[in-house]
Amino acid sequence: MNKTAVRTLQRFLSDQKTYNGSIDGIRGPKTLAAINATLRNHASQLPDGAERWSDRRRAVACLQLACQLSKIEAGPIDGLWGPQTEYAASVLATLQTTGSKPDPWRDRQPTDANPNNWYREAELEQALGSPTRKPPLTVVPCPWKLALAWDLNTCPSGIGCHELVADSLARILSRAHDHYGPQRLRELGLHRYGGCYNKRRKRGGTHWSTHAWGLAIDWDPAHNKLKWGRDRARLARLEYDTWWRLWEEEGWVSLGRTRNFDWMHVQAVKL
Ligand SMILES: [Zn+2]
Structure with a gap:
């Protein structure tokens, strides 16, 4: 998960009102706390055992959740950073910054x-x-x-x-x-x-x-x-x-x- 993706995540957390820090692409304690609060609010959408995942995996899961809430296909919320999550995150970033999704690439x-x-x-x-x-x-x-x-x-x-x-x-x-x-x-x-x-x-x-x-x-x-x-x-x-x-x-x-x-x-x- 790169800085760009962390910024995308921070913008989502800020929209969720769980984060009021800066959009700096750094996954620090404030971001982590916001991730945990947001995941708690959407616990029903997470698989069993998600509360025991590492911080990094929970950050990815939170970004996947963000995509899902915006109706962007990111696959199951598994906290794993693969090509589908990466693409979904880039679509979400475009949505956040331009107000619309990019045209379907196909x-x-x-x-x-x-x-x-x-x-x-x-x-x-x-x-x-x-x-x-x-x-x-x-x-x-x-x-x-x-x-x-x-x-x-x-x-x-x-x-x-x-x-x-x-x-x-x-x-x-x-x-x-x-x-x-x-x-x-x-x-x-x-x-x-x-x-x-x-x-x-x-x-x-x-x-x-x-x-x-x-x-x-x-x-x-x-x-x-x-x-x-x-x-x-x-x-x-x-x-x-x-x-x-x-x-x-x-x-x-x-x-x-x-x-x-x-x-x-x-x-x-x-x-
Ligand atoms: Zn050339």
Whole structure:
């Protein structure tokens, strides 16, 4: 159970009027007391023996209860932190912060929002010039620690991208950091930075890659290989749904979400 989940739990406890501490993601004595009070109030929904569970397990059970009360399918209240509980907790977090649940992921189409008026691929060369000349690049600092995917001991301070997309990228990184927190981002492999600006042609093609303008970023390439589909690519998993939503809200395009290949790749260019 990570800090984000503890914050979700604390918001629920606060709604239940058993907690008036801060929403800090720390499972301290005040939070624990609130968990115990809340579980007592809903004792009939708990399995036998739940009162003997460890503090950690009771915290997870309380979060599962919170999901159940909001009609979010979290499975039986067993106090065990598995993928279903994790997903349910992320749905509850969205509900708490936006007032509505995210669309069911099975029905979800990537949004085609384009608030920053990103170009289409076919327009790039005319609009931004040929990438034979180096584009104007700027380094956007990353709020969590990055490591080069091919050399994890090297930690770049930020992402060198086209200046056109820098503000948007900074907003996305900041929102991702707020949502997941540095520890969770690391668990998700989102510190494994696969590069942005790269003067090259598309792999297996003759056209310039969007990387040649510094308009695309690769994440965790080792676990999201070019030809892998959603059955293998790590970034296709449920727990990355918010990650991709943050990019799509800014008009960025995930090739994985739209074409089901190259899941490492996201670009500020419309297809
Ligand atoms: Zn790429």
